[in-house]
Amino acid sequence: MLMANSSINLVLHQGSMLPPELPVAALLGPSCFHSLSSTWAISNGAINVSPQRLNCSATWCYCFSFRKCRRKWKLLERSCSTSEFVVASDKNYGNKQVVNLTPRLYDYVLKNVREPEILRQLRQETASMRGSQMQVSPDQAQLLAMLVQILGAERCIEVGVYTGYSSLAIALVLPESGHLVACERDAKSLDVAKKYYQLAGVSHKVDVKLGLAMDSLESLILNGEAGSYDFAFIDAEKRMNEKYFELLLQLVRVGGLIVIDNVLWHGKVADPLVHDPKTISIRNFNQKLMEDERVNISMVPIGDGMTICRKG
Numbered sequence: 001m002l003m004a005n006s007s008i009n010l011v012l013h014q015g016s017m018l019p020p021e022l023p024v025a026a027l028l029g030p031s032c033f034h035s036l037s038s039t040w041a042i043s044n045g046a047i048n049v050s051p052q053r054l055n056c057s058a059t060w061c062y063c064f065s066f067r068k069c070r071r072k073w074k075l076l077e078r079s080c081s082t083s084e085f086v087v088a089s090d091k092n093y094g095n096k097q098v099v100n101l102t103p104r105l106y107d108y109v110l111k112n113v114r115e116p117e118i119l120r121q122l123r124q125e126t127a128s129m130r131g132s133q134m135q136v137s138p139d140q141a142q143l144l145a146m147l148v149q150i151l152g153a154e155r156c157i158e159v160g161v162y163t164g165y166s167s168l169a170i171a172l173v174l175p176e177s178g179h180l181v182a183c184e185r186d187a188k189s190l191d192v193a194k195k196y197y198q199l200a201g202v203s204h205k206v207d208v209k210l211g212l213a214m215d216s217l218e219s220l221i222l223n224g225e226a227g228s229y230d231f232a233f234i235d236a237e238k239r240m241n242e243k244y245f246e247l248l249l250q251l252v253r254v255g256g257l258i259v260i261d262n263v264l265w266h267g268k269v270a271d272p273l274v275h276d277p278k279t280i281s282i283r284n285f286n287q288k289l290m291e292d293e294r295v296n297i298s299m300v301p302i303g304d305g306m307t308i309c310r311k312g
């Protein structure tokens with residue numbers, strides 16, 4: 001917020017939202033607005049800022065002046081003390097302030113990730129490859145590794161390896177006796193993964209299964225390994241998630257975890273106007289998990305969204 005002369009300037013970064021329960025016009029009243037630019041659009045209680053750079057440096061700055069509105073302004077200011085948050089829209093949630101991960105804030109999160117050097121190198125090598133956006137983010141990998149550590153997991157499965165970023169993060173924290181079954185159908189990306197398992201000195205922990213993940217999981221079950229795994233991570237063909245989940249639920253022991261990536265699908269799951277097959281499939285699977293009493297669940301808005309399921 002900037003204070004200048006007798007005017008009060010409301011500064012919002014691009015994409016900032018105001019809590020829907022505090023529509024500015026309603027809160028401040030029309031008399032507060034001496035000049036409300038047409039570049040503002042208030043919809044669903046949020047101010048949608050259209051990009052127009054005014055006189056402020058480094059921020060998208062939109063100013064409107066008003067007087068005699070200090071008390072109301074204070075209310076607004078309290079709920080908008082930093083522009084980098086959104087507030088849950090429903091009063092039933094106690095007007096909880098929920099962080100909105102802007103690029104600047106996400107940079108900050110990444111600066112607070114302890115990414116092992118070998119993972120950084122793998123990420124860098126993968127960056128120039130086709131599909132590099134598929135790998136989990138460093139903060140996601142760190143969470144996966146921490147879950148494995150908290151569980152004291154020894155036996156893990158990953159469905160969808162690509163060049164190995166998440167599997168390497170898991171293998172790095174497994175004990176020497178640990179075992180990770182890594183399922184991937186693409187030999188070329190697996191070559192990169194195997195190179196990094198080698199470089200990191202964890203090859204002996206990783207059992208690479210080249211082929212369709214369904215076949216690999218079914219053969220583990222046929223091999224009598226049901227109930228013997230502690231942790232599984234699903235990050236492959238999204239429309240197959242439910243099938244992977246059912247097989248992994250057999251393979252994981254009671255108390256073990258199954259983590260599913262991309263459950264928010266770039267936000268499309270929450271958009272009723274999106275009806276493409278992948279979105280529908282992820283949305284339906286999320287709903288099924290919500291109702292599935294065989295597992296406890298926690299949907300975590302990290303990366304593209306991960307749901308952590310604990311087998312009960």
Ligand SMILES: C[S@@+](CC[C@H](N)C(=O)[O-])C[C@H]1O[C@@H](n2cnc3c(N)ncnc32)[C@H](O)[C@@H]1O
Nearest residue numbers: 134135136160162165166184185212213236237
């Ligand atoms: C999102 S990427 C995995 C990213 C990886 N977890 C990481 O963090 O780098 C998905 C991978 O799943 C693989 N995949 C897709 N369908 C598969 C299937 N049916 N069986 C095995 N692998 C599959 C793709 O080849 C791709 O490499």
